[in-house]
Amino acid sequence: MTVAIVGAAESDLGVTGKSILTLQAQGITRALADAGLSLSDVDGLATAGLSRFSTAQLAEYLGLEPSWSDSTFAGGSAFEMYVARAVQAIEAGQCSTVVISYGSNQRSARSRSLGGVQEAHIPQAQFEDPYAPLFPLSYYAMAAQRYLHSYGGGREWLAEVAVAAREWALLNPKAFRHEAGPLTVEEVLAAKPVSSPLTVADCCLVTDGGGAIVLTSLERARDLPKPPVVVLGYGESTTNASMTAVDDLLRPGSFASGQTAFRMSGLNPSDVDVLEVYDSFTITVLLTLEGLGFCKPGEAGELAASGRIRPGGDLPLNTSGGGLSYNHPGMFGLLLLIEAVRQVRGECGERQVPDAEIALAHGTGGIFSTHATVLLGADR
Amino acid sequence: MSEPEIPVDEVTAPWWEATRERRLTVQRCRACGRHQHYPRALCTGCGGTDLDFADVSGVGVVDAFTIVHRAPRPGPEVPYVVARVRLAEGPVLLTNLVGADPGSWRCDAPVRVSWRPLPDGRHLPVFAPADKD
Ligand SMILES: [Zn+2]
Numbered sequence: 001m002t003v004a005i006v007g008a009a010e011s012d013l014g015v016t017g018k019s020i021l022t023l024q025a026q027g028i029t030r031a032l033a034d035a036g037l038s039l040s041d042v043d044g045l046a047t048a049g050l051s052r053f054s055t056a057q058l059a060e061y062l063g064l065e066p067s068w069s070d071s072t073f074a075g076g077s078a079f080e081m082y083v084a085r086a087v088q089a090i091e092a093g094q095c096s097t098v099v100i101s102y103g104s105n106q107r108s109a110r111s112r113s114l115g116g117v118q119e120a121h122i123p124q125a126q127f128e129d130p131y132a133p134l135f136p137l138s139y140y141a142m143a144a145q146r147y148l149h150s151y152g153g154g155r156e157w158l159a160e161v162a163v164a165a166r167e168w169a170l171l172n173p174k175a176f177r178h179e180a181g182p183l184t185v186e187e188v189l190a191a192k193p194v195s196s197p198l199t200v201a202d203c204c205l206v207t208d209g210g211g212a213i214v215l216t217s218l219e220r221a222r223d224l225p226k227p228p229v230v231v232l233g234y235g236e237s238t239t240n241a242s243m244t245a246v247d248d249l250l251r252p253g254s255f256a257s258g259q260t261a262f263r264m265s266g267l268n269p270s271d272v273d274v275l276e277v278y279d280s281f282t283i284t285v286l287l288t289l290e291g292l293g294f295c296k297p298g299e300a301g302e303l304a305a306s307g308r309i310r311p312g313g314d315l316p317l318n319t320s321g322g323g324l325s326y327n328h329p330g331m332f333g334l335l336l337l338i339e340a341v342r343q344v345r346g347e348c349g350e351r352q353v354p355d356a357e358i359a360l361a362h363g364t365g366g367i368f369s370t371h372a373t374v375l376l377g378a379d380r
Numbered sequence: 381m382s383e384p385e386i387p388v389d390e391v392t393a394p395w396w397e398a399t400r401e402r403r404l405t406v407q408r409c410r411a412c413g414r415h416q417h418y419p420r421a422l423c424t425g426c427g428g429t430d431l432d433f434a435d436v437s438g439v440g441v442v443d444a445f446t447i448v449h450r451a452p453r454p455g456p457e458v459p460y461v462v463a464r465v466r467l468a469e470g471p472v473l474l475t476n477l478v479g480a481d482p483g484s485w486r487c488d489a490p491v492r493v494s495w496r497p498l499p500d501g502r503h504l505p506v507f508a509p510a511d512k513d
Contacts, residue, residue: 017408115452120387123418126396128474130386130504132456134448141446142464149444195462196447244417244464244472249444 003087004221004228007035007214008341013327014176015107021061023103023210028062031212039099042214044068044095046082047102049331050062052098058101065115068095074238075365076278079333080372084234086215096216100337103210103328112206112330124242130306133243134195137203137281141195141368144248148197149249150298155197156274157301159188159340161282162201162324164310169321171351177325202282208331211338218318218379228379229344232358235260236372243367253371254291254362261360261373262293269293272375273356274337274343275315278364279322285309288362289317292373301329309361316353319343333363333372340376385457385500392419394433399503400493405433406471417471438493439510440467447482463509465491479508 009030055069086098093242166183169175191201195378221228237253309317340359343379411428433447445463461477490510
């Protein structure tokens with residue numbers, strides 16, 4: 001593939017007191033500075049969650065008239081999808097330099113709701129909302145219940161994911177839980193239940209935040225200041241909107257998206273040095289590890305419990321601390337990509353995975369609704 | 381405690397009408413015989429548009445469930461159980477499990493339909509342990 005990520009940066013994170021557009025502008029200007037490029041170089045733009053016409057709104061705010069834009073709304077996986085579409089647009093010559101950005105002030109604005117937002121004209125309003133599930137939490141909770149039942153595990157399997165995320169966050173000064181001290185399995189098990197078997201400690205944070213990445217052709221990337229991070233493969237799968245459409249809760253769309261991305265890149269899971277996997281909830285990680293082929297179905301609980309995903313393990317996962325302990329500004333997909341880029345560049349300080357050359361970022365949106373996998377690598 | 385009125389449309393109206401008589405139905409494709417839920421204007425199996433509604437047995441098994449401890453809106457009294465129930469005829473319904481202690485439910489438990497009256501005369505299908513009448 002001939003397109004690379006050349007810039008990556010976060011906006012302010014945590015509790016910012018800033019507007020969404022300010023956070024967007026921060027991420028974009030910082031990512032362009034990181035890339036050694038300027039706003040006038042940008043002719044492609046992708047974002048979501050800003051407004052009804054997200055890219056038009058943002059382009060206007062930046063003073064741009066892009067020749068390519070994408071605001072596909074697919075929840076947390078949208079940003080991995082944008083990488084795929086940006087590669088295609090650059091390779092097709094529709095644009096040369098793409099910014100993918102995101103910003104949310106949901107914690108400062110207190111705009112997060114447990115019920116989510118459902119429109120009256122969709123079938124879920126008739127056939128699901130009357131039963132008062134938490135959205136999206138109750139769906140993940142049902143998947144977790146089925147997982148533990150089918151594979152004979154206990155809640156410790158889930159808790160291990162949150163414990164590992166905290167260990168990584170302790171190594172990342174930007175993590176929301178950086179100063180919080182270690183988390184134990186016992187603490188996760190004793191946390192307040194919200195939608196069983198998931199407790200508050202199984203759920204991602206609610207924070208402000210955002211960021212941006214910049215993509216351009218690999219040829220041009222080689223003349224820019226930072227080492228290019230090449231897009232090696234991608235895949236996606238869209239499976240459901242309601243809580244009943246998927247027949248088997250234990251076979252989410254990551255099985256398909258991962259297979260497509262690995263086939264395209266010619267890589268195998270054993271080639272991956274570092275994983276950035278959407279961790280909306282602890283169960284999301286277990287099922288995604290199985291979907292992507294890092295273990296067989298039913299084995300991810302033991303894998304997490306073995307310590308392999310913690311710092312020092314051979315399957316370093318969510319090295320920023322993840323949505324569970326680093327930041328989760330409503331949609332986490334872009335922050336997964338930013339951390340993957342930094343790991344491949346070797347910029348991660350204390351939490352750096354030694355000699356990381358191949359990174360995988362996997363976004364999950366909605367209620368295991370949308371899945372997108374991106375494989376990134378150093379320029380070799 | 382006022383729950384929002386549940387919407388209905390031209391495709392789903394017969395399904396909701398049947399609940400006035402406490403009859404559980406599932407949409408059936410007259411071309412390929414497939415059962416599907418929720419009702420749609422086409423069959424997801426063959427794309428056919430000639431569909432009707434068939435009465436079903438009302439028995440099934442719990443595919444998965446969750447005990448909800450914080451309601452998403454005022455009204456439902458916590459804790460309550462949200463579940464996916466797989467009907468004997470195949471389709472999966474979202475529902476509430478009732479008639480047993482929330483902590484006693486297990487995946488794969490056999491269940492039978494029960495009815496929760498709605499203020500407008502319709503009923504909402506919920507599920508209770510199959511061995512309970
Ligand atoms: Zn049919």
